[in-house]
Amino acid sequence: MSKILIKRVKLVDPSQNLEDTKDILIEKGRIKAIGDNLFELEAHVIEAKGLVACPSFVDLHVHLRDPGHEYKEDLESGMRCAVAGGYTTLLCMPNTEPPIDSPEVAQYIIRKAEDIGLCKVLPAGALTKGRRGKELTDFYALKKAGCMAFTDDGSPLTDSRLMQRAIELAEQVGTFVMNHCEDDKLAVGHINEGYISSMLGILSRPASAEDVLVARDCILAYHLGGHVHIQHLSSSLSVEIVRFFKERGTKVTCEVNPHHLVLTEDEVLKSHSKAKVNPPLRREEDRRALIEALLDGTIDCIATDHAPHAVWEKGLLEKAMPGMIGLQTALPIMLQLVRENLISLSKMVELMSCKPATILGLDGCGSLREGARANLVIFDPEREWLLNEETNLSKSKNTPLWNRPLKGKVFYTIFEGRIVFQDV
């Protein structure tokens, strides 16, 4: 069916300042019309009264584990999980095996994702060869092969000279550098440095490890005029640092992960290794500072840092791998902030769709204007559900939100005019 007619949906599209009940007609992969009483004889009709439609989400930070760690996730399971969460564009991180430090690996991902066809997967290239932090990759060749940005995510790039060169080179090839800001000489442990790490007597990761690298990257971007994107901001001082540099016109953008907006270090006592993530869950005052920063634009967007791991990799806290899955829980988490009146629905869409699309410089997502590519999600903000064996589409289940009540469920995800996920 090439035509889809969505009836009486609450359309939220910040790109055209729209929040109103409308009909949407999709034809040949594009938004054909938005109106009040649209009629189309041959269309597949979706009665959407009480549901919300918005541009589908764009995630600047996912680990799809393919190639090399397919027992945790592969492109297909990751993409299925993504569309179930309302995402149709993913930037996948290069810490695969082999890493995305050659055009061949980037091309493998792009081709395989195109064959699967559920959504768009764009690779981020590694900053350094083998992600070893010693020698930059060939940005030109990787960009030509389809890499949209460069990062050694999972490992920070701590060598300032190399970072400076990377910012310059990325600018020359028309892209930007992303950094996982945690100085690994300071962040040697497992959870936030604070009363819980003292109580449990385990090695920790202080906020200062993040703050020094956020400051360093902002300073380099300030002096060079290049664009640096800070990945998963989590500390209140880092928020202040980014705010300071943004006020001075520095080309710095940053993302926050949904889990840092609703969970704090206390979660470790409840969920143990399932709450272990880098950067770690921090204090309540950090969480509040992050939410405040969403509102004043200091934080540009939401990114999930979807990081699947097998059950046996999530055993004892001190041995467990860091990270949690997040593609299917991002929307319910963000809707919780909407219900608590901390952000508006329109702001949520901006943070999950419009802004990340703009950061990547993507056409064809982040907007549902007439004529735009039909990439959208339809969800019920009130529907309650659980992430469990039945609903989870990832190969992994490492999240503290497993089996906890969630509110807000995707009913349809439409990618280039095709229904790629449906749950009604």
Ligand SMILES: [Zn+2]
């Ligand atoms: Zn990271």
